[in-house]
Amino acid sequence: MFRPYRQLAGVPRLASLLTWSLAGRLYITGTGLALSFLIAGWTSSYAVAGVVGGALTLGQGVAGPLRGRAADRSPASRLLLFSSLAYGAGLLGLALLPGAFPPSGWPVAAVLALVTGVFLPPATQIGRAVWPRITQGPAREALYTVEATLQELMFVVGPVLTATVVAVLGPRTAVLGIAGYAVLGSCGFALALRRVGLDVPPPPEQAHLGRRRSLLTVPGVLPSVLLAMCLVGALVSTDLVMVAWARDQGRPELAGVLGAVWAVGSTIGGLVVGGFAGRPRLALRLLLAALGVLALVPALPPLLTPSSPWLIGAILLVGGTAIAPSFAAANSRLSELSPADRRGEAFGWQSTAITAGSSLVLPLSGGLLDRSGPAAGVACAAGVALLAALLALAVPRAANQDLAMAEVGGADDTLTA
Secondary structure (H helix, E strand, O other): OOHHHHHHHOOOOHHHHHHHHHHOOOOHHHHHHHHHHHHHHHHOOHHHHHHHHHHHHHHHHHOHHHHHHHHHHOOHHHHHHHHHHHHHHHHHHHHHHHHHOOHHHHHHHHHHHHHHHHOOOOHHHHHHHHHHHHOOHHHHHHHHHHHHHHHHHHHHHHHHHHHHHHHHHOHHHHHHHHHHHHHHHHHHHHHHHHHOOOOOOOOOOHHHOOOOOOHHHOOOHHHHHHHHHHHHHHHHHHHHHHHHHHHHOOOOHHHHHHHHHHHHHHHHHHHHHOOOOOEEOHHHHHHHHHHHHHOOHHHOOOOOOOOOHHHHHHHHHHHHHHHHHHHHHHHHHHHHHOOHHHHHHHHHHHHHHHHHHHHHHHHHHHHHHHHHOHHHHHHHHHHHHHHHHHHHOOOOOHHHOOOOOOHHHHOOOOEEO
16 A cells, blocks of 8 residues: 555656646636626626626636647647736736726626636646656556645635635735736746656657547547536535535535535545555446435435534545545546547546536536425435446446557556545
8 A cells, every 4th residue: 555655756856747737727726716706896796707707617618628639739838838828818807807997898808708718728638648658557546646636625725815815905916816826837837847858748649640530439538528527517516505505504604614624535535545556446436426425415404404514524524535536537547548649638628528517517406406405406416426427337448448558558457446
């Protein structure tokens, strides 16, 4: 146990590369929050803030495969620099709009947000496409697990930092700070890639020269993308239910506490499972994540009234231990199944699917929440998570795929959770 971590420690400059990869995307977790405060303060309408935030998210999602394709074909440093400057300029424009236009000018903000989202720097896609180039077998699985675990923590830390800046300095300063950080973080990641010689993408695989079929037709890629969509949709829906339940209790602060407890459980699970050698069982991990959500159903109204925050917190802590391992296994399997020269595109499709998953599942679970209470909303989320586990059964092992590689050759095929 923990042999993979010892192997990771021996990879030159990995710590710097992983740190900058995560730093290059930390701002994403707080951008929507800062923008919502800015637009709501300008227009006095949370509905308009939702439209502008939705436009930013739509731009990010629609352009995911395009950004990934660009990452597969262009030097990473050039792409990160160009996209971060364009993204930062867009956020700068959004920050200055309230001083230049009356509230009725909000459609300009929606259009600008849509364009800005298209230029989101592809640090996530580039990072996940790079890991198989520097690690193999159990070490690679551990690296994806560490990344997924730290990203979970980012989704706790990022919004807290953003909310603090909004409270102390105002939403405009927060948006301007995010714009500057997006450029600095992306440039730092670009320099880290150049230092380790990973700036240039791998050449096209010889077997695929002269023909360029859709990546989604590669065996296993489409179900891998769809299961990520279902998993994120389920988790975001559960988050919504927790916010609604805390608000109904008259204690909205509980939503943040429960979210943090969930993240702690995910962190513990990720750090422990990352130390296991061998190939993970993707379907099993996703099933455990789904059961963790399903376990909340009998602990919520109307099935249990009054509900106990201690019981809910305990379920989230235990159930959360499967989240980071599930993401890690899904990301690792997608990287294995995709041709080496198209991994950026694969994670671009995943990014688009994740955006779509939130957009599709949230209205469904929200409607059930309104009509039948928190238990129904979580039951919907659990059903979507179970669908992710079923989709995992359609994902083959990369070692059995012609398109997937000789890269996996040294991996230990021992099954683990």
